[in-house]
Structure formats: structure tokens, C-alpha cells
Amino acid sequence: MKYYLTTTLPYVNAEPHIGFALEIIQADVLARFHRQNGDEVFFNTGTDEHGLKIYRKAEELGIDPQKYCDEYAAKFDNLKAALNLSYDNFIRTTDEHHIAAAQAFWRLCEENGDIYKKNYQVKYCVGCELEKTESELVDGKCPIHPNQELELIDEENYFFRFSKYQQPLLDLYSQNKEFVVPEWRQNEIANFVAAGLEDFSVSRLKEKMPWGVQVPGDETQVMYVWFDALVNYISCLGWPEDKNKFSEFWGNQESPNAIQVAGKDNLRQQTSMWQAMLLSAGLPPSKQVIIHGFITAGGQKMSKSLGNVVNPFELVTKFGTDAARYYLLAKLLPFEDGDYTEEKFREAYTADLCNGLGNLVSRVSNLIEKNALLLSFPRKRESNGVDNDQLFKAVSEKLSQYKFNEALEILWSKLRACDETITKTEPWKIKDPEKLKEILAPIAQDILNVATLLRPFMPQTADKIITTFTAEKIVKSEILFPRI
Secondary structure, three states: OEEEEEOOOOEOOOOOOHHHHHHHHHHHHHHHHHHHOOOEEEEEEEEEOOOHHHHHHHHHHOOOHHHHHHHHHHHHHOHHHHOOOOOOEEEEOOOHHHHHHHHHHHHHHHHOOOEEEEEEEEEEEOOOOEEEOHHHOEOOEOOOOOOOOOEEEEEEEEEEOHHHHHHHHHHHHHHOOOOEEOHHHHHHHHHHHHOOOOOEEOEEEOOOOOOOOEOOOOOOEEEOHHHHHHOHHHHOOOOOOOHHHHHHHHEOOOOEOEEEEEEHHHHHHHHHHHHHHHHHHOOOOOOEEEEEOOEEEOOEEOOOOOOOOOOHHHHHHHHOHHHHHHHHHHOOOOOOOEEEOHHHHHHHHHHHHHHHHHHHHHHHHHHHHHOOOOOOOOOOHHHOHHHHHHHHHHHHHHHHOOOHHHHHHHHHHHHHHHHHHHHHHOHHHOOOHHHHHHHHHHHHHHHHHHHHHHOOOOHHHHHHHHHHHOOOOOOOOOOOOOOO
């Protein structure tokens, strides 16, 4: 079975932050889980490199915009090693193929009568790269970027007939009750669309903002950054040339296949603007869009001015890759805003990883080595018996609902049960090897079962545990999580 998955593309106007780390780790878990269960996965991510705020950032630094984008795109691609990500494709919107695909997409919308030119005035948030209506503002400011002044755009641009797709979008939502996850986000976007849609600008005057994709047939205009960037989700598949790969992974009108992961600030763009654009181009919609919340730091919004932005590279350097993955997946609710503090991180690290998983693996492997017990375990999930089949089904169900924290809680409850059995039976006091084997073999099997299902979440740790317990002669495990 083909499985397509993509994150949003972060802007390269700032360093990678923990909010995007959350998004791409969630996506990585899904990709790894589907691969582990035999699906052919195409996992896409990359960087969004056009638009006004990137152009201005490069101007501010006095460097060529492309050189600026090259430097920052590399920083985002470096997340692959730091967070142990398994994505198959890293697309940049300055790639030549993507630019050609964006122009091909434009032509399809234009041929369908959905792109036209007019003069307009609008308030514009450079931070969001979005037009803002009065009803969206709080005290005259964008609620997401309250420290930035709105700008007034007054020029002749091309527009997309967003209003034409109000009813088709409402039909899409009503026919696909789980199109947006969680449910209240679907209700939110449905209410937004039902309130009425206004056509939006899809170009900018090149003389004012030259850093963008050239509008086909008009050298005076470049594409609006969102119109260009959204096309990456299909250009990454070789669209429009590679029709077979596109249809295999993106799907068709009757059976769409694309899963998208995005933050709540991307709700409108991913679930209404992009879907309307696909409808206009005569292409299948996405299958599902998963919306996660923001991460705060000590209850406050992260910002450079407050100095509370959490750098994922620094987090990994300090605590390790799998510890960072565990915290973001286990301790933050998947759809709500979550809070990070180093104190909370250290508490989770010590309780769940150091004293929990790490200590259990060490104790059990040490007891097996000290008593020279020879144990052999089936390596495949299908051979691990009824208990693990039930465990697999429970974890699978939670992942199908994108409840990463609850999936991990199921695994940790199994680990706690192993600890309780050890406390109750006190195997270190038992001298009879056969009796000791009767106690430790099921515990070791449970640990191995958990490790197999833990692979998508904490791949390095899971592989170390599997290596330990599938060895011909089991010896005490290395320290998985050093004390801090």
C-alpha cells in the first residue's frame, strides 16, 4: 500500500525551532510506523524560500536572497541527523523543477477561469504572509504577530477566485467528517468558509518584491508566496511530468491518499486555500490534514525578544535525540497547545527514561547475564503471541487517531507492569535457574515487544534494546539514558 505524508514547509527567515521539530517528529513517527508495517512510504518536507519577509531579511543582511536561502535551508535539512528523521524528500521552493511545476499549476487555474487581474487595497501581515480583514485583527494588529505593523498594499495584482469554491469546500468537509483532525478544527474551518470567501491575491509587483516565481506570461509580476509554496506537495512527486508516481502516492478523486501535518496557524492555508486550488486545477484533494498546536515556554509565547526560544539542536546536544523525541510526543497533547520548560523535561527524562525504561532494561539484562540464562525470542511481531498482538492493535488504534501521547502511555504501562512483577517476585533472591527463567523470560519478551513498537517513536533506543534481547547470549545493556 502507498502512503504519502508531508509536513508544511517552514520559512527560512529564522533558525529551526521546537515547534517545527514537534511537527516533523510527529510525521516521522507515522512514516516509520507505516514502513514497519509494510507500506511504501513517501515522506516529504523541505523549505519555503520566497516571499516578502525572506526578501527583506536578505536585504537586511546585505546578501543575495538565494545565498541566504541556501544557508538557512541547510540548517533545516540538518534536522534530519539531529532528530533522526526518515524523510524521503527535502524540497526547496527555489528548486527549478518546483518553479516549473508552480507555473504549470498557475496555467491550469488560469485556463479554468480562476485567475484574473484587478487593483486592490488590503492590510497585510508580513509575518503571516497573509492579507488580514478587520474582523481578524485584535486592537488593529495581527494576533499572531502583534509586534509587527500591518502594511497597506495598493497595487494591481492577479487574484484567485476563492469565492467560487465556497460550496465545493463545504461539500468536501461534509462528505469527509475526518478531513481535518481534530474535529473542532474541521468545525472551525467549515465555519470560516460558510461565512463567505473573498478572492485572494496570488501575485505581487516584481518591481516592489522581485523574490518569487515568475507569473507565466507577465514579466511584471511574481507569484504570491503561498500560491507558489503550496504546490510543493505535488511537485515533490514529479508532478506534472510523472503522472504515475503522482497518482500512486497522491491518489485520485475517488480515493485521495495524501496526509498533511500542519500547525494551527496553517489551518486556513492547508484546508481551504490549497484545497480550492486543487479543485481549480482539476486535481484530487488531500485525504486528511492533521493540525497540531503551538509550544509555549513556561506559559509564554516563544520569542527572540524574551529569549525563550528553544533550539532543537541544543536540546538534542544536552539530552539526546530520543529523549527529545519522547518528550515532544509523550508530554505534549497532540492537538492542543503544549508547554515546555527544562524542569518539566528533566522530570520526564528522569522518571520515564532513566528510572523507567533504562533502569528496567538494565536490571533485566543484568539478571539474565549474571545467571547465565539462555533465552531465545521470536523476532517478528506476528510471532510474539496474543499479548503482543493486542499491544500492537492498541498502539495502532492510537496512532490512527494521531494520539502519540496515548500510544506511548500504553507502552509505558506495559513497562510499569514489568517493574511491578520484578518487585513482587524479587528474582535476585532466586537461585533455581529454571524458576528464574520462568520469571525473567516473559518480562524480557514484554520488553522486546515494547521495543518493537517503540521503533517509530525512539528508533535508536528501540534498536539497542532489540539488539540486547535478541543476542544469542544476553549481557547487561549499555546505559540507555545517563543520569543528569
